[in-house]
Amino acid sequence: MSWSLALLTALTANLDNLGVGLAYGVKGIKLSWQANGVIAVVAFAFTWFAERAGSLIKLYFGVASAHVTGAVLIMAIGSWILGGAVFSTNHMYRPEQADRDRSQHISAQEALILGIALSVNAIPIGFEAAAFSFPELIMPCLIAIFSFLTLWCGVVFGKLLGAAHTGKRTTILSGVLLVVIGLYQLFSFISP
Template structure:
């Protein structure tokens, strides 16, 4: 049970680090993400996680457990390595290397400013929904791979919902101080490392 919970938490944290970057960007621009907007983001991203993991669980039925476990874990590790490499390229060369999924803080700051069309100082339900779709789409592949390896869907869905809400709040809070830019800069690297750890746990579990 402990390993199931650990795997669910690792996946949820790594997939929700995008939320920290998003919250940080909005905090930097002082554009408020209210309770309703945060709830919408959590519901949409959690629904996406559930659907992708359900698809992965269905795919796993057609494979021997040993094969599905190694295949899913290998995909997670490869994606994690990709995130780490792309993050290191950006940090070392200060370039805008394109991540497969994770948000870039500088780009998100620009997006935050553009998304507040009416200059109200907060995002409405429609803006939150569109933002959540982008966050959800980014994590579909890893959701499928995690489910193929046997990561518990129920625990992951619950933890994803809770961590989604918390990471938005955390990101917005730290976005209003210098820590926000530091964390936003290293979030993709941290997420990549967490995915690699998760992949190896599932591979040898």
């Protein structure tokens, strides 16, 4: 995995965060630095655990198994995100639902739940990082950094733009890009 692909993958895995941030900005829901930090830490943890699992698969079942597992998981998560956004079964483009107490402010507990929902698509990224023997902890750090930045930028731009439907579009884009990246990873490994 090249650095440019790692950066693109980390950004793509967090495009739904951008959509969530946009929706929060539009609706005036406050996301503190601390809540955003909690979400970033959860993203780091999910990616790191997946990276460790990918290393074990690579160790016990070989590099091919780790590559295929990571690529298939990336495509599956991308398809799930895409299907949820298109067919309205996934409420990620309606992130105001995370504000369970309707306080217009995301608490630490709500941030933890939101962080888990937003970090699911980081799992296959950790597998792929391990399969490609990418330096350990780099991908979890990239995922956490992009998680924090995309949420923060989304809130800022949401306040400025007021584009209520942009969140769903970024979720769809995230799903499509994850499927494309998964296919690229799978075919780049299979073809010589």
